[in-house]
Amino acid sequence: MTEGLKIYGSDNLIKKIENKRNCVFVCTIGTTETSKIEGISGAGASPEKTKYTPAADAELITIGEVKCTNDMAETVVDGNSAPTPAIITKASLNLSKIPLIIINAGCEIKPVIQTTEVGEEGGKDIRTGHAVENAEEIYYNSIELGMDFAELHDYITIGESIPGGTTTALGVLKALGYDANFKVSGSTPTNPHNLKIETVNEGLKNAGIDPESDDPETDILSPFDAIKAVGDPTIPAMAGMVMGSNKPVILAGGTQMCAVCALIKTIDPDFDFSRIALATTVYVAEDETADLFNILKQIDENIPVYVVDPGFEKTNHDGLKNYLKGFVKEGAGAGGSMFLALTHGHDVEELRNAIVKECEN
Numbered sequence: 620m621t622e623g624l625k626i627y628g629s630d631n632l633i634k635k636i637e638n639k640r641n642c643v644f645v646c647t648i649g650t651t652e653t654s655k656i657e658g659i660s661g662a663g664a665s666p667e668k669t670k671y672t673p674a675a676d677a678e679l680i681t682i683g684e685v686k687c688t689n690d691m692a693e694t695v696v697d698g699n700s701a702p703t704p705a706i707i708t709k710a711s712l713n714l715s716k717i718p719l720i721i722i723n724a725g726c727e728i729k730p731v732i733q734t735t736e737v738g739e740e741g742g743k744d745i746r747t748g749h750a751v752e753n754a755e756e757i758y759y760n761s762i763e764l765g766m767d768f769a770e771l772h773d774y775i776t777i778g779e780s781i782p783g784g785t786t787t788a789l790g791v792l793k794a795l796g797y798d799a800n801f802k803v804s805g806s807t808p809t810n811p812h813n814l815k816i817e818t819v820n821e822g823l824k825n826a827g828i829d830p831e832s833d834d835p836e837t838d839i840l841s842p843f844d845a846i847k848a849v850g851d852p853t854i855p856a857m858a859g860m861v862m863g864s865n866k867p868v869i870l871a872g873g874t875q876m877c878a879v880c881a882l883i884k885t886i887d888p889d890f891d892f893s894r895i896a897l898a899t900t901v902y903v904a905e906d907e908t909a910d911l912f913n914i915l916k917q918i919d920e921n922i923p924v925y926v927v928d929p930g931f932e933k934t935n936h937d938g939l940k941n942y943l944k945g946f947v948k949e950g951a952g953a954g955g956s957m958f959l960a961l962t963h964g965h966d967v968e969e970l971r972n973a974i975v976k977e978c979e980n
Contacts, residue, residue: 621961621962621966621967622966622967623927623928623929623930623957623961623966623967623970624925624926624927624928624958624961624962624967625901625904625925625926625928626923626924626925626926627904627912627923627924627925627926628896628921628922628923628924629893629921629923630923631893631923632867632869632893632894632895632896632923633896633925633962635774635867635894636773636774636867636962637962639773639774640773640963641771641772641773642717642772642773642774642775642776642959643717643718643719643720643768643771643772643775643776644708644712644717644718644719644720644776644778644871644952644955644956644959645719645720645721645722645768645775645776645777645778645860646676646677646680646708646719646720646721646722646778646779646780646951646952647722647724647777647778647779647780647853647856647857647860648673648674648676648677648721648722648723648724648726648730648734648779648780648781648853649673649723649724649725649726649738649741649742649779649780649781649851649852649853649856650669650670650673650725650726650727650728650741650742650781650782650851650852651741651742651743651744651745651750651781651782651783651784651787651851651852652727652741652742652743652744653742653744653745653746653750653783653786653787653818653851654666654669654670654781654782654783654786655667655669655670655744655783656744656746656783656814656818658811658814659783659786659811659814659815659818660782660783660786660805660806660807661805661806661807661946661947662703662782662783662806662947662950663690663782664690668688668690669782669783670727670728670741670782671687671688671690671728672703672780672782673726673728673730673780673781673782674687674688674726674728674729674730674731675687675688675690675703675705675730676703676704676705676708676780676950676951677705677721677730677732677734677780678730678731678732679703679705679706679709680705680708680709680712680719680721680951681719681721681730681732682732683709683980686730686731686732687728687729687730687731688728700938700941700946701938701939701941701942701946701947702938702939702947702978703947703950703951704947704949704950704951704952704953705780705950705951705953706974706977706978707929707951707953707956707957707974707977708778708951708952708953708956709977710970710973710974710976710977711953711956711957711959711960711970711973711974712956712959712960713973713977714960714963714965714969714970714973715956715959715960715963715965716963717776717959717963720735721733721734721735722734722735722736722737722761722764722856722860723735723736723737723738724737724738724757724761724852724853724855724856725738725739725740725741725742725751725753725757725852726741727740727741735764737757737760737761737764737856737859738753738756738757738760738852738856739753740753741852742787742850742851742852745786745787745790745818745819745822745848745849745850745851746818746821746822746825747822747825748822748823748824748825748826748827748828748848748849749825749826749847749848750787750790750822750846750847750848750849750850750851751846751847751850751851751852751855752847754843754846754847754850754852754855755843755855757852757855757856757859758843758855758856758858758859758862759859760856760859761855761856761857761858761859761860761863762859762860762862762863763863764859764860764863765859765860765861765862765863765864766863766864767863768860768863768864768866769863769864769865769866772866773866773867774866774867774868774869775860775864775866775867775868775869776868776869776871776898776952776955776956776958776959777857777860777861777868777869777870777871777952777955778871778872778950778951778952778953778955778956779853779857779871779872779875779876779950779951779952780950780951780952781851781852781853781875782806783851784851784853784875785803785804785805785806785815785873785874785875786803786815786818786819787849787850787851787854787875787878788803788854788874788875788877788878789803789815789816789819789878790818790819790822790823790845790848790849790850791845791846791849791850791854791878791881791882792877792878792881792914793819793823793830793849794823794826794828794830794839794844794845794848794849794850795830795839795842795845795881795882795885796830797881797914797917797918798917799877799914800812800816801816801909801910802874802909802910802911802913802914803815803874803875803877803909803914804873804874804903804906804908804909804911804948804949805908805909805948806946806947806948806950807945807946808944808945808946809908809945810906810908810909812908819849822848822849823848823849826844826847826848826849828844828845828848828849842882842885842886843855845882845885846882850878853875854875854878854879854882855882857870857876857879858879858882858883858886861879861883861895862883862886862887862890866894867894867895867896868894868895868896869895869896869897869898869925869955869958869959870895870896870897870898870955871897871898871899871952871953871954871955871956871958872897872899872949872950872952872954872955873897873899873900873903873904873906873909873911873948873949873954874903874909874911874914876897876899877911877914877915877918880892880895880915880918880919880922881918884918884919892918892919892921892922893921895922896922896923896924896925897911897915897922897923897924897925898924898925898926898927898954898955898957898958899911899924899925899926899927899949899954899955900926900927900928900929900942900948900949900953900954900957901926901927901928901929902942902943902945902947902948902949903948903949903954904924904926906945906948908945911924912924925954925958926954927954927957927958927961928967929957929967929970929971929974930967930968930971931943931971933971934971934975936975936978936979938978939974939975939978957970960973
């Protein structure tokens, strides 16, 4: 087994893609006004500034600098900070020399770089019960993209950048009938589970959805009702790309990708999950405040998880060491991009040094 990489479940997908270099990395960006709720997300210098994070991440990965804001790309909690995972993604993709495409599923602030748009506007506050009215449009636009990617590449890796994404993931999972309370991860050392649950419950109530009720009037009529009520733009975008592809897909992310898998399962109960896998960081997989594996098991027991441990404890970079304390954990496809670097012949020390150098730059 490659040092720094742990495999939970089958390694069949790795065998399918080994020795294949024709891959594309897709970073799906979006915003949700849910991230502006005080205390719900650490993916920005302040709740209001979280609207800049996806655009900033896209710019950083693509051109190496942030244009849309003057703020540093980092997570800040109680005076301590950790660099955005977009830096990890940039360093990893540079090592593996894999092409990058930015998909804009719907952003309040658009990056000043070229993107492929599948949605026109950011998601609303899920407490309203009206979060993403154009969910189906995003999904079907993304199916076409998935088909295009599959024609050109041997496999696809899909990541995301959306502050507040674990809360919207919780909303979608609950709306679709999954037990996800106290199980989604978060970007801060203290996971605000109660705030997330209260936010989701308010949104479900205002949308007239109660998955725990026996009253058919409170059931969702379509899988997209869950997204429209309490989701975000990136979830239907990523699900659409997976459904449009007939090639292996690596979902580069943590508990947010569980919501993607749940949506896919609800749309197509017979979907073959053997052709996808999650690739994430050790900081998500071993997050004691969450339970990625429990959520996935509820959806399908055949979804493997590839976990990368970059060994940040061996660096002298204080910001990266804060990942060990529960800061950030994942985002912008960081876990999946590191997985690609490791499976493209680079060892974990080389990867770690590249990440540190990128941070110093």
